Amino acid sequence: MWVEITALNRVPEWGILTVQVEGISLILNRQGMNVTCYRNACTHLEYPIDMGKVRNGIITCPFHKFQYKLDTGKCLNAPASALQSYPVKIEGDRIFVESN
Numbered sequence: 001m002w003v004e005i006t007a008l009n010r011v012p013e014w015g016i017l018t019v020q021v022e023g024i025s026l027i028l029n030r031q032g033m034n035v036t037c038y039r040n041a042c043t044h045l046e047y048p049i050d051m052g053k054v055r056n057g058i059i060t061c062p063f064h065k066f067q068y069k070l071d072t073g074k075c076l077n078a079p080a081s082a083l084q085s086y087p088v089k090i091e092g093d094r095i096f097v098e099s100n
């Protein structure tokens with residue numbers, strides 16, 4: 001089911017916006033018109049990562065410094081793991097995320 005989340009311009013360019021969808025904390029990232037969405041949970045101990053620093057399209061978990069590419073969700077420290085991603089679609093200036 002697609003859920004309307006927010007307007008495109010509410011997501012800071014190259015930054016993240018934390019949102020709640022059906023009780024789940026998610027982060028949105030925008031790089032131009034490319035928007036990605038992940039569960040707000042580090043793959044290490046599942047702690048939230050939204051307080052982490054974002055730089056050059058990479059977010060660093062504030063707890064033990066795992067780093068993730070925000071365009072793919074891939075973890076740079078443990079290449080086999082990645083943030084749990086959610087499909088995103090953009091209609092006009094609105095962002096939708098598909099939740100289960």
Ligand code: FES
Binds near residue numbers: 044061063064065
């Ligand atoms: S919980 Fe994120 S690196 Fe440990």
